Amino acid sequence: MKFIKPKDINNLYEIIDNIDRQYLLAGGTDINVQIKNGIIRNPNIIYINHLKELSGIEEENDSILIGSTTSFKDIIDSRIIKRHIPLIHSSLQNFASPLLQTSATIGGNIANGSPTADVIPILLALDAKLEICSKISCREVFLKDFFIGYKKNVMSNNELITKIIVAKNAEQKYQTFYKKVGSRNSLAIAKVAIAGLKKVENEKIMNIKLAVGSLNEYPRRLFKVEEYIMGKTLIEIDFNKVNEYLQQEITPISDLRSDKEYRYHVCVNLIRTFLNE
Amino acid sequence: MKISFTLNKEKVTIDVDPMKRLLDVLREDFNLLGAKESCGEGECGACTVLLNGKPVTSCILNAIHAEGKEVETVEGISKTKLGKLIMDCFDETNAVQCGFCFPGFFVSSYYYVKTDGEKDLMKIKRALSGNICRCTGYEKIFDSVMLACERSN
Numbered sequence: 001m002k003f004i005k006p007k008d009i010n011n012l013y014e015i016i017d018n019i020d021r022q023y024l025l026a027g028g029t030d031i032n033v034q035i036k037n038g039i040i041r042n043p044n045i046i047y048i049n050h051l052k053e054l055s056g057i058e059e060e061n062d063s064i065l066i067g068s069t070t071s072f073k074d075i076i077d078s079r080i081i082k083r084h085i086p087l088i089h090s091s092l093q094n095f096a097s098p099l100l101q102t103s104a105t106i107g108g109n110i111a112n113g114s115p116t117a118d119v120i121p122i123l124l125a126l127d128a129k130l131e132i133c134s135k136i137s138c139r140e141v142f143l144k145d146f147f148i149g150y151k152k153n154v155m156s157n158n159e160l161i162t163k164i165i166v167a168k169n170a171e172q173k174y175q176t177f178y179k180k181v182g183s184r185n186s187l188a189i190a191k192v193a194i195a196g197l198k199k200v201e202n203e204k205i206m207n208i209k210l211a212v213g214s215l216n217e218y219p220r221r222l223f224k225v226e227e228y229i230m231g232k233t234l235i236e237i238d239f240n241k242v243n244e245y246l247q248q249e250i251t252p253i254s255d256l257r258s259d260k261e262y263r264y265h266v267c268v269n270l271i272r273t274f275l276n277e
Numbered sequence: 278m279k280i281s282f283t284l285n286k287e288k289v290t291i292d293v294d295p296m297k298r299l300l301d302v303l304r305e306d307f308n309l310l311g312a313k314e315s316c317g318e319g320e321c322g323a324c325t326v327l328l329n330g331k332p333v334t335s336c337i338l339n340a341i342h343a344e345g346k347e348v349e350t351v352e353g354i355s356k357t358k359l360g361k362l363i364m365d366c367f368d369e370t371n372a373v374q375c376g377f378c379f380p381g382f383f384v385s386s387y388y389y390v391k392t393d394g395e396k397d398l399m400k401i402k403r404a405l406s407g408n409i410c411r412c413t414g415y416e417k418i419f420d421s422v423m424l425a426c427e428r429s430n
Contacts, residue, residue, distance in 0.1 A: 003278070003295050005341065025339070032298070032337040033318045045296060047341055073331065097407030099385070100319055102331045103338060186406030187320055 002044045009053045013135035015046060017158045024048050024160060026069045027103040029096075030112045054107070054162060057081060065131075066164040068107025072096070072119075075106060084168045091122050091178035091195065097187045107161045110143070113151040113218060116190045120219040122178060124211035125195040126170040131163035140165065147218035174199050174207075177274040181266055183257070190214045191258040192266045196274045203233045210271065215250040215263060222249050225271070234275060243268060282343040284309075285353025295341040300324045302340050303350060311351035311380040315409075322408030325381035326350045332388045334407070351380040354387050363387055363425045370421040374412035381408045386422045396426040 002019075006012035016022065022044045023031055034040045048054060048069060055067040057078045064084055066075065072095050075081055075088065082089045095101055095118050109119045110130070120143070128143045132155055146153050155161070177196040182188025193213035199206045208226050213219040224245040229237060252263035281290040284307065291306055303309045303326065312335055315323040319337040326335045327349040328342065354360040363386055366372075373379045382405060389404035401422045410418065 001296075003341075005278075005295070025341075028339055028342065029319055029337050032339065035296075036317060047295070049342065050344070093403075097320075097322070098404060099322055099325060099332050099334045099407035102328070102333045103319075103342075186403075 001042045003047070004045070005047045006051065009051050010135075012046070012048060012051065012160075013133070013158075016160065017135045019044055019046070020157065022046055022157070024111070026054075026108045027071065027105040029100055029104045030108060030114075048160075049105075059084075059168065062168050064166045064168055066106055066166070068110075068161045068163060069105045070107075072101040072104050072106065072109075073098075076101065085126065085166055085171060087126065087171050087176040087178060087195070087197075088122060088166075091180075092119065094180060094185055094188075095119070100187075106164055110146070110164070111153070111155075111161055113147060113153060115150070115216060115218055116193070116214045117219060118180065118190065118193065118213070121193050121195040121211040121213040123164065123166065124219060124221050125176075125197050125209045126166050127209070128170075129165040130161050131165060132159050133162045134159040138162070144221050147220075150217040171197055174209075175277065177277065179270050179273075181270075189257060192263050192270070193219075194267065194270045194274070196271075198274070205229055205232060205234075205275070210274075212250060212267060215252045215267060217251070220249070222246065224249055229275070237275065239268070239272065242271060246271070278341075280340050280344045282345060283347040285349055291340075293340050295339060297340045298336055299326070299338040299340060299343055299348075300335040302343070303335060303348075309350050309352050313377055313380060315377065320409070321378070322381040322385065323378050325384040325408065327354070327384060327388065330388075332385050332407070349384075351383055354384060359391060359429060360387060362428055363390060363421075366421040366425040366428065367418075370417050370424060372414065372417040372421040374410075374414045378408060378410045378412075382410065382418055386418075386425065389422065390425050390429050394426050394429055396423055396430075398423065401426075 025045050025047045026049045054069040057066050057080050076092050109117045123143050129140045174197040180190045180193040182190050195211045197209040208229050210222040228245050252260040254260045278295045279292050312326055313323040315321045317336050319334040324334050324336040325332050329346050385405050385408050
């Protein structure tokens with residue numbers, strides 16, 4: 001096991017370019033549990049939580065940029081977030097617990113890639129992008145294209161998430177919805193989570209964005225369901241059709257937290273609730 | 278690796294494995310036995326301390342997380358004026374049963390009373406939602422924080 005604390009961000013890019021198997025340590029709330037339980041053994045740890053370039057929330061032109069090691073507490077408390085993207089502010093209130101909100105980072109929640117990660121459905125519904133950088137270059141990737149399998153993503157070993165980018169007007173003129181279903185309010189791992197945005201004009205649903213967590217190998221948008229709903233009024237929507245499309249898009253499993261039938265029905269009911277709001 | 282930080286208002290430096298858990302650093306290297314290990318996974322809050330003034334679970338933080346920062350434990354906080362006031366409230370409402378979770382609840386309560394302090398049960402419940410009491414004596418704990426909010430104003 002090796003521990004490295006980069007001098008600065010350029011030094012970090014050099015280091016990750018040269019070490020094969022590594023873990024980036026930011027808040028530590030997931031990695032320390034994995035080390036304790038023996039899921040990660042003798043890791044090469046690269047500490048990144050002290051690098052100022054990776055932390056903080058700022059406005060730039062039409063975007064809000066959230067540094068990847070920004071803690072959830074700083075995001076919840078941010079005036080910029082509250083003003084421009086209140087969905088993020090309100091939906092993260094029950095993220096883990098107040099104690100974990102102080103340590104846990106937004107980039108960590110994404111990079112860890114858990115199917116139940118709380119922040120991912122919210123950011124998916126907001127069409128968020130990630131800035132991913134390496135020694136040589138930076139690129140932007142839509143969050144919807146980031147995951148490619150269970151805990152697998154499009155990043156190479158020499159890259160890291162540096163920023164989360166959300167358009168300032170991402171939820172302007174939209175009604176928003178977020179529901180996390182768990183066994184208790186605090187410290188729950190979601191059985192089902194859903195985030196939604198809809199734009200209604202003359203009773204017609206002009207635009208809708210739906211994202212779910214805990215229902216697939218990674219959180220994802222329900223593009224087929226969205227496409228079916230778009231342009232219809234509430235009475236024109238056939239819920240048997242919604243169910244049909246939903247079945248093509250979610251693959252709930254039974255595990256220690258819930259079973260697949262329950263997850264499926266709760267998801268359908270939550271979509272219905274959101275549309276009726 | 279040498280790591281320097283402020284511990285209960287005192288500057289300290291130790292030579293330690295940077296990945297050693299902050300909880301173990303406090304208990305083993307500084308003999309501060311107030312913060313407890315229970316779940317060891319950040320879920321129960323028995324190991325709560327303040328890091329740069331904000332409550333964290335020290336069992337899933339590492340020594341490196343304290344570098345250059347301020348750490349306050351139940352030992353330090355309980356000597357402050359507000360700490361004493363809150364301690365008295367826990368005492369008067371008989372909020373402490375077995376006592377294992379108490380240092381964690383105390384630190385979370387202190388943070389709430391200090392930074393918000395509104396006598397609002399729902400807000401208090403949320404502020405203490407990262408701490409678990411296996412004796413399930415929550416009502417009396419909430420009573421004591423309500424009382425502390427009243428007295429500190």
